[in-house]
Amino acid sequence: MDNNHQLKSFFESPFAEDYINCTDYLVRKSVTGISASCELLRKFAEKNGGKAEQELIGGIMTACCELMRNAELSRALSAPLPEEQELTVVRTDLFLSGFAKSCETAAQGKCTVKTGKLSASYVRTDRNALRLLLLSFVRRHILGAESGKAAFFIECGENAKNLEIKITASGTFVDFDDFGQPDVFSGYHSQVCIGLAERAGASAVVDNGSLTVAIPLAYGNSEPVAEAPAPEHENGFFDAFNIMLRDLSERK
Numbered sequence: 014m015d016n017n018h019q020l021k022s023f024f025e026s027p028f029a030e031d032y033i034n035c036t037d038y039l040v041r042k043s044v045t046g047i048s049a050s051c052e053l054l055r056k057f058a059e060k061n062g063g064k065a066e067q068e069l070i071g072g073i074m075t076a077c078c079e080l081m082r083n084a085e086l087s088r089a090l091s092a093p094l095p096e097e098q099e100l101t102v103v104r105t106d107l108f109l110s111g112f113a114k115s116c117e118t119a120a121q122g123k124c125t126v127k128t129g130k131l132s133a134s135y136v137r138t139d140r141n142a143l144r145l146l147l148l149s150f151v152r153r154h155i156l157g158a159e160s161g162k163a164a165f166f167i168e169c170g171e172n173a174k175n176l177e178i179k180i181t182a183s184g185t186f187v188d189f190d191d192f193g194q195p196d197v198f199s200g201y202h203s204q205v206c207i208g209l210a211e212r213a214g215a216s217a218v219v220d221n222g223s224l225t226v227a228i229p230l231a232y233g234n235s236e237p238v239a240e241a242p243a244p245e246h247e248n249g250f251f252d253a254f255n256i257m258l259r260d261l262s263e264r265k
Contacts, residue, residue, distance in 0.1 A: 020204040024091045033087045040084040044077045048250065074250065078259045081251050086149075086198050089142055090208045100214050102231055103138050105169050105176055106131035112144065113167060116151055119254035121262035122162070123155050129168035134176045135231040141253065142213035143226070146206055147180060148257040150224040153202055154182040155261050176230055181223040 023029050051070045058066040113126035147167075154163045162184070169178040198205050203219050210217035215228040 020090075020201055020208060024087075024208065030091055033091045037084045037088050040080050044081055044251070047077055048074060072263075075260050075263060078251065078256050081256045083198070085253070085256055086145065086205070089145055089212060090205065092142075092212055094211055095139055095214060097137060097214070100137035100139055102135055103140055103143075104133060104135055105178065106133045108140070108143075109167050109169060109178065112147060113165075115252075115254045116148070116165070116258065119258040119262075120151075120155065121259075123258070123261045123264075124151065124163050124165060126151070126165045126167060129166060130170060131168065132170045132176065134169070134171055136176045136214075136228040137231045138213045138215060138228055142209050143215065143228075144253045145257070146209040146213060146215075146217065146226065147178075147224070148253060149198065149202065149205055149209065150180055150182070150219070152257050152261070153199060154184070154186065155258070156199065157186040159185040159187055161264060171230065174229060175227040178226040178228070179223060183222075186221070 024033075051073055055067060055070050057063075058070065109131050110128055113128050116124060116126045151163075151165060154165070155161075157163075163186075164183045165180055166183070167178070167180045169176060171177070206217045206219050206224065210226060213226075213228070215226050217227075218225045
């Protein structure tokens with residue numbers, strides 16, 4: 014049984030669904046309580062000038078992001094494959110330019126993300142799954158960067174039927190099989206990317222230096238209808254970028 018089938022079988026099993034749902038609930042409930050307490054402590058520290066206390070609170074919030082990362086990835090990978098009508102319209106140039114800026118903000122100096130030509134195309138996708146897919150690639154290469162920092166280049170364009178997104182990492186990278194910490198999602202990177210791509214209504218090709226994602230154009234070869242892209246909802250501190258990248262800013 015190959016690794017792709019093993020991962021797919023696990024996340025689609027009834028036991029995994031129940032386990033992930035229970036774990037997801039407990040993690041989110043706990044993180045909500047911790048972050049609420051941290052907010053009260055932060056206000057107290059700001060009022061009394063406690064810089065050290067504020068730094069400790071920041072560390073606690075970053076640790077919460079690490080807890081949320083596994084919960085978020087597990088929930089995304091265990092979600093049923095979407096029907097076309099369940100996907101939302103996304104304009105790719107706006108999505109990717111925002112993605113680049115948010116990566117740099119969350120990683121706090123651990124990466125640069127430059128954009129090349131970005132086609133103003135419309136695709137139907139699961140925005141969260143697509144974002145996690147790209148972030149998984151970014152995270153992996155920052156972790157594997159010999160210098161502790163990595164540079165990325167993103168571009169996208171249309172072919173006959175698909176919108177193709179390509180993100181490339183540059184730099185010197187160490188052995189991706191040994192990051193010095195247990196992380197099942199890093200250990201099964203290709204399989205995770207394929208699973209997330211399926212839930213984004215896309216396909217993905219991964220190699221050591223790049224990730225290419227192909228998504229069918231929302232309107233094929235026909236003219237777009239009057240349909241606005243789905244609005245983006247704010248997730249506050251625990252957005253996908255902080256969950257996937259914030260802890261990297263504290264690594265030496």
